[in-house]
Amino acid sequence: MINWPKKGNDIYLNIIENSPAERALLLDEAKQMTLRFVYYIQNELGFKNLGIDYNEYPTKDGFPMLPYHRESRRLKAKSLFSLQHVMTPYETPEAYYRTGVVVGDYTIDHHHYKYGNAPEIDFVKIRVPSYNVPLGSLVPQEHEGLIVAEKSIGVTNIVNGATRLQPVVLGIGQASGVLAALAVKQHKLPSQVPIRAVQSTLLDQGAYIMPFIDVPNTDPHFKILHQIGATGILKGAGIPYKWANQTWFYPEREMSEFELMQGLRLYYPVLETNWGASGEALTVQSFIDLLKFVHVERTTDEIIQILVNNDIKKTFSAHHKLNRREISVLLQDILNVFDRDVNYQGNLM
Secondary structure, three states: OOOOOOOOOOOOOOOOOOOHHHHHHHHHHHHHHHHHHHHHHHHOOOOOOOOOOOOOOOOOOOOOOOOOOOOOOOOOEOOOEOHHHHHOOOOOOOOHHHHEEEEEOOOOOOOOOOOOOOOOOOHHHOOOOOEEEEHHHHOEOOOOOOOOOHHHOOEOHHHHHHHOOHHHHHHHHHHHHHHHHHHHHHOOOHHHOOHHHHHHHHHHOOOOOOOOOOOOOOOOOHHHHHHHHHHOOOOOEEEOOOOOOEEEOOOOOEOEHHHHHHHHOOOOOOHHHHOOOOOOEOEHHHHHHHHHHOOOOOOHHHHHHHHHHOOOOOOOOOOOEOEHHHHHHHHHHHHOHHHOOEOOOOOEO
8 A cells, every 4th residue: 555645645635615527637636646656666766566456456547446535524523522632631621531432542643744734733742642532523513313433523633643543433433333223222312322321332342432451351340440431530541652552540559548539529529528538548448438428338248249249359358458440340339430421521410
């Protein structure tokens, strides 16, 4: 495949607003540019064995049936996925990460060299972690009943440089299909389908809703850890890393009482004033003490039984220091925090 940005066969074309005849001329211009590039490779650079494979496509000229579009028109969506949501997902007013339905790890990458009006931006220096795409980016602000996929979702021009990658758009297709199926099944418009229902269905299919590199779908607690990650009670740590960025959940790490209290405050405002949490590691006993503030009573034996029932094979006691995996299991089993639905901005409903 020939894909060379700066002085290769990239071309900027605005074919949307043209007639079919005008589009054909513009696309022929694009094809001629690629042919000139092939000629340059063969005759100026001397790579005589590099050329068009006429056996690849059933076309006379050996080209694909359709041109490759790096970027298309984008949707005015219920959620505009912007650079700040990728770089610092836990610090933006919109908690889009809670509404994620597909993940990606590719960096910001644009080929703007053929479009003279594009702003000068050093995309290589815009370093981002891995990310998840919000469901609201697939749903129009208006025009009920429509779901948009592939490269036309509601993202900014800069973020499109990451979400346009094939693994991401394949996941977007799966998420849009799930949303459509649930809308039909529930006799609702797509915008009325609960976000948590879409996410749960995707998780049941082994699809990721959080970009946790250390919680693969082979993990025995895959669904629960992604669910708790999507609540924001336990957050991931994003790391820009070469061309395949990362977000880590660290399931086996211990967690302090204060960290958990910070995460639970949104769900239980009473914790703002009523629980004096310390920086000590959270234990079974301190977790039980926390539950009392939200009017839930559990004994040590009940807590241990929940962990055992969820295939966590350890010797537990009241003083056992809980890790993030165990805390996630307890939060979902006892408090059902993921079942609390969110809107397209990621706010609790």
